[in-house]
Structures are given as structure tokens and as C-alpha cells.
Amino acid sequence: MDQSKEQRILNSVSYNAVKGDPESVLDCIDNYCSQKEWAMNVGDEKGVILDKVVEEADPTIALEFGTYVGYSAIRIARLLKPNARLLTIEFNPEFASIAREIIEIAGLSEKITIIEGHSQDIIPQLREKYQVDKVDFVFLDHWKERYCPDTILLEECGYLKKGSILLADNIVYPGAPDFVKYIRSHKSFDCTNYPSHLEYMKVEDAMEKAVYMG
Numbered sequence: 001m002d003q004s005k006e007q008r009i010l011n012s013v014s015y016n017a018v019k020g021d022p023e024s025v026l027d028c029i030d031n032y033c034s035q036k037e038w039a040m041n042v043g044d045e046k047g048v049i050l051d052k053v054v055e056e057a058d059p060t061i062a063l064e065f066g067t068y069v070g071y072s073a074i075r076i077a078r079l080l081k082p083n084a085r086l087l088t089i090e091f092n093p094e095f096a097s098i099a100r101e102i103i104e105i106a107g108l109s110e111k112i113t114i115i116e117g118h119s120q121d122i123i124p125q126l127r128e129k130y131q132v133d134k135v136d137f138v139f140l141d142h143w144k145e146r147y148c149p150d151t152i153l154l155e156e157c158g159y160l161k162k163g164s165i166l167l168a169d170n171i172v173y174p175g176a177p178d179f180v181k182y183i184r185s186h187k188s189f190d191c192t193n194y195p196s197h198l199e200y201m202k203v204e205d206a207m208e209k210a211v212y213m214g
Ligand SMILES: Cn1ncc2cc([C@H](O)c3cccc(CNC(=O)c4cc(-c5ccc(F)cc5)cc(O)c4O)c3)ccc21
Pocket: 040, 041, 042, 065, 066, 067, 068, 089, 090, 091, 092, 095, 117, 118, 119, 120, 141, 142, 143, 144, 146, 169, 170, 173, 174, 198, 199
């Protein structure tokens, strides 16, 4: 059976990256996906925006929707302070398994927990099953039509506190219009748009930061 693109990305990381060095894993994925096969990682350009917002949030508990092959999970986790952790939710078992291996190569398995399932099913379980009280940072990069309902669910479940920071990928392309309309008109969120480009392409894209005001 032919290997998947995601398996080929893992092969490239396994062969080229320096074990235990997150930067070299990120560089390897970015090089592979810009030179060989495009893939939907947040990438190096939007990755710098992600880095800055994670540093601003300095989260103890970070949450991600859409692990894919683990690129953004590594980007986030490499910046976390010693006892901080990232929970990342992935419904596709093949993606989850490849991400687990790539995260292991980066040496970040202790800081990242991959939870297999759909965000809407996992979010209500975070308190009891994963001892989550509040989330300090959330990166939204899963199905774009899930951004809005999952943000509402996070608020309803009481995981957001004053200062919690949400960051959403692909605001322009593929776009998340219902999320943008909702979040920018919601009195409890202070929003900032960061224009950028689609990963590895000259196509316009943007990220949206939303700070929860309580
Ligand atoms: C419910 N739930 N819970 C967990 C969870 C996890 C997943 C998967 O990780 C998954 C699978 C497939 C697609 C996505 C969303 N990502 C995208 O669709 C995307 C597209 C493009 C793009 C851009 C230009 C193109 F021409 C084609 C694709 C660029 C981007 O950066 C993207 O993030 C996420 C899905 C639903 C989930």
C-alpha cells in the first residue's frame, strides 16, 4: 500500500532531524513541505506569530484543536515553562500516531498529551479526565466550521478565565467567517487580526487573536 503524505513527512523527520532538537524538527518539516509536498502545517511565517502569542500568554495549560502531524504542538511546547503542558486534540488516528512519533523525535513527549477524539466530545471531559481547570492559551486549527461552536463550548464549560488567549489559524484562507463574526461582536473578547500568508504559499491568510476579558 502506498505511504501517505503524512508518513512521508515522518520519514523525512526521522532521517534528517536531530533527535531531541525541536528546532531541527520544525526546520525539517518546513523544508519538506515547501520543497517536496505542501501540507497544512501552520508553517514558518504564521509560526512566528504563534510563537509571539504563546510567549505573551506564557501558559501553564495550553490546548490545541487539530494536531495533524504535530508541527504546531512542537512550536507551542518548545516555548512552555518547565511544569506547563499542552493538550492537543486529533480525531484522525493516523495523524495522531504520526504526530506522536514526530513529537517523540523532538523530545517533547513529556510536555504534550495527544487526545484522540473530536473536540466537541473531548472539551466536556477535560476537567474530569485531564484535570484541567482553566486554559491559558488555545490554538484553533481544526475544521474551520468548528472554531465558533467549540469556542462557545469552552466558555460554557467554564474553562476560560480573564486573560485566556485564543489564537485561530486560517482566518482568510480557507476562512472561518462565522467564527470571526461571532468573536469580534462578543463583548467579552478583545480581538486582534494578524495578516500573513498561507503556509508555504504566496496566498493571503491571517490569524486572529482573541483575549477573554471575563
Ligand atoms: C473536530 N475535530 N477535533 C479535532 C480535529 C482534528 C482535525 C484534523 O486535524 C484536521 C483534518 C483535516 C483538516 C483540518 C483543518 N485544517 C484545514 O482544513 C486547513 C486547510 C488548509 C488549506 C489551505 C489551502 C488549500 F488549498 C487546502 C487546504 C490550510 C490550513 O492551515 C488548514 O488548517 C484538521 C479535524 C477535526 C477535528
